[in-house]
Amino acid sequence: MTVARTAPRPSRTGAAHLLYPLIEQFLGGRLPLRLRAWDGSAAGPEDAPVVVLRSRRALRRLLWQPDELGLAQAYITGEIDFEGDLADGLRTIWSAVRERGLRPPKLTVADRARAARTALSLGAVGPRLPAPAAQARLTGSPHSKSRARAAISHHYDLSNDFYALLLDETMAYSCGYWTSDAPDYTSADSQRDKLELICRKLELRPGARLLDIGCGWGSLTLYAAQEYRARVTAVTLSREQAAYVRARVAERGLEELVEVRHRDYRDITGGDYDAVSSVEMGEHVGDADYPAFTATLHRMLRPGGRVLVQQMSRGTTAPGGGAFIESYIAPDMHMRPLGDTVGLLESSGLEVRAVEAMREHYPRTVRAWHRTLEDRWDEFVALVGEQTARVWRLYMVGSALAFEEHRMGVDQILAVRPKDTGASGMPGTLRDWYARAGDR
Template sequence: MQTGPTVASRLAAALRTVLGAEELPWRLRAWDGSEAGPAGAPVLVVRSPVAVRRLAWAPGELGLARAYVAGDIDIGGDVYATLDALGAVTRLSSSDAFARPTAREWLGLARTAAALGAVGPPPAPPPEEYRRARRNRLHSLRRDAAAVSHHYDVGNEFYALVLGPTLVYSCAVWTDEGTGLDAAQVAKLDLVCRKLGLRPGMRLLDVGCGWGSLALHAAREHGADVVGITLSEEQAALARQRVAGAGLEERITIRVQDYRTVDDGPFDAVSSVGMAEHVGRSGLPTYVAALHDLLAPGGRLLHHVISWSAGETSWDDDTFIARYVFPDGELISLADTVAGLEKRFEILDVEALRRHYALTLRAWVDRLEKHWDTAVALTSEGRARVWRLYMAAAALSFESGKLGVNQVLVRRAGGAPPPLRRTDWV
């Protein structure tokens, strides 16, 4: 009968330090079969001493993320329950990241690593981690292209598996919870087109066009002539195939191009759906000015973007999202977004879709988990783990109100006046 500390009990103490928590949110199951932590709590499986080494070298969110993506730790049950339990006990900083351990706490982690035979050099990060060339200036054309490629060029078949046949990678618009993801995505596409007031023959610039779903809908259902731009080579290739398959090559052009280099305006309307998260606070003035100048007088811009609603934020490169999901991405508040747009545009309408994105993300996670083995075969187990973790965590953040998503409809001065009432365009 063992009388001293077990592997699991040592791990529990180390994790309480990393999380800054008095109580452990999970029941830990260690690689030797020992367990520790509150009975009935979600189970976290620690499969290897390498997990301890990762936490010793990167105590906090990044170390935990690396261990999960690499398979050194695993979630033993429901991913939402596991993440929800973490949020209930964690000592968070003002930017919603783990507070860093003190020097004394870090020394304790090192001692735990030594006791568990986990001492050694820092393990190599999982290959899914983004490593940028630091000499590149933030939001330069080259650096933005590399960041976008990291997120989107991971296999069109993988995205099709998660997103479904609509291939829309942004918040859907649900009539109710029983709408279904595919119908909700078509409803969102049509809502964007109606807010923009698209009519036959109008020119639409779709910034961040993805796999061409909005361009196809705008051309087919509203008669628009569309230029879609993306920085993802893989997205553009599939979008062009879909356009050709629909017989709309004379109506839709897909380019691999940065919005800052577009020079064939004016356009009657511009859509930017789920793209501005890559722009960041510092890039917002350039973004607003560029899209303003590309619009004809009286033309409308539909700016659909995620917002941060939980206080002030600061950029931290050592987070799961920054290293694995959206390199160089940044979320700002709705107030800051509107203030930036208002410097050049007239604000016509703001619609909050926070609950809609929670439903959308849960639907994506459900599809990923139901087709897990296929998803892993299409990309890698690490990549599938990244997407599962980030989408589930994001769903909880939208449900709690930390994240929001908003459609801000604006217009350039001049041209015909806008409708008197919102109902006239929605």
């Protein structure tokens, strides 16, 4: 006679089972997540995205810093990870927070004591862990010239090799303009269509003088000089970018048309330009300094000249870049609501003539970069190290979702400096802007 044996009941004393109720309490409600801990225990819905605590260090880090930055640090160091697609996991979390209206409650002394006892029982209590090496460490007054130089260097001087690996052949590190869904239409095509659109909006022609503030790796500078024979002054605070653009100018024989200046926009002299461009550079201008920035745009233009600002925006309740982005990607970044930017441009004496929202274009742009990152992961790790590669994975996944879910936007704002008579020189209709580059 065989005695039937019942399967042993799973233990409810593992780390995941002890932590899961605390997580729900600290977050203000139930999240559709499954938690797997370093001891192999798991808790939460079996069909939910899985968050993995790989070591007690993750818990210790979050005890010291229980916020967005603490979570980001734990992910960067590999102490916390996601099983499966990171974007799906973050989308699920943010959707639940939004739909259920989750808000962290005000914790009592008893709540904190309970959390401390749980951490102590799991061996997770200890001194504060150091921040990952990839975190920016700036000194000085925000947006002073020396600090601005350091902030730009942190982001853009990571190395030209890194960005050459990440971006397409245009080296455009800004939102593309996707004009086709055809399978053979690439990220590089979207960037060239964006550059063509900007040149048309600025009405560039042979000999026109263009000031490209925050020129990046020269995508617009080179396109305007090569395709429109415009005379371009390219300005960047990044030493790496300046060297790269100078090399490309020489390679293409454009020395008579392009001058590259490695300097702060506040040190630009001269003026009387036919056009000024600022493509996703204004986000690096501090809130207090933005009126001076728009005054510079106005001062650099001749009467009747045009300025195009392509810039990211945030809602009125979250105008900055967020703790993670400001600590690891773009220190001192400030994004304001679109309406505020338009108002500041107008206050400088410019007349805003057109605003084109491009929010839906950014997820496609960022996901193209993210695919490259994942496809060539080992190369990125060899180049910049695993922690920095994880920083960029989190940045790209989070950014794409922020634009997708309307937590961030991006717009092209076209303005003119009217003549004393009030004449703008603008065409009666705008239809010529939107023809494809190949139709020109």
